[in-house]
Amino acid sequence: MEIVLTPPLSTVITKLAKEHGKDVYNFLVDIISEKIDPKTRIDIYIMLFKKLLTEAEKLEAQGDTVQASEKYWGAIAALLDIIGEKKKKPHYTHRDYWEIMNMIIDEMKDESLAELFALAEKLHSNFYHDFIPRHQFKIYSRKIKILIKKLISYVERLGIKIYEQEK
Numbered sequence: 001m002e003i004v005l006t007p008p009l010s011t012v013i014t015k016l017a018k019e020h021g022k023d024v025y026n027f028l029v030d031i032i033s034e035k036i037d038p039k040t041r042i043d044i045y046i047m048l049f050k051k052l053l054t055e056a057e058k059l060e061a062q063g064d065t066v067q068a069s070e071k072y073w074g075a076i077a078a079l080l081d082i083i084g085e086k087k088k089k090p091h092y093t094h095r096d097y098w099e100i101m102n103m104i105i106d107e108m109k110d111e112s113l114a115e116l117f118a119l120a121e122k123l124h125s126n127f128y129h130d131f132i133p134r135h136q137f138k139i140y141s142r143k144i145k146i147l148i149k150k151l152i153s154y155v156e157r158l159g160i161k162i163y164e165q166e167k
Contacts, residue, residue, distance in 0.1 A: 021094060021124070026074055030092060042085050046162055049078035053148070056141075065137040070127035072144045076120045079151040079162075086158045094121070104154055116147035 017027035033041040056071030084091025126132045
């Protein structure tokens, strides 16, 4: 099923999403998630993470590094949303995400997470300003994939499976 929104509703939603530093899809997920139970919210964030990561990798392969930047950021934000839900921490703003990251850094005693997350925010900024040269984008995506692996490992320590084991 596909839902199509037209102005003025689409204009208002787009504006609100931008004000919250999110794309429209993630913004709507946040709004809807307020109406459902935590387990279902986590399941939605897991699906969202997988969707955004797949899109990011596809866009990067196609050379669309600006769009890939935002999809990688969204994938990381979805992982932090999962952690926020599980730990009952707010996860709606950049400050909330940094507070979650700082908690993870302390728990895992892994200072590299601060640098990796700062790079993730740089990708988010690249979506708006397009300042990362295309030929250097792979440097960033490699580092972001390291952050993603570390966050997935952390999520799994919380008892949440992102990827089910192959049988």
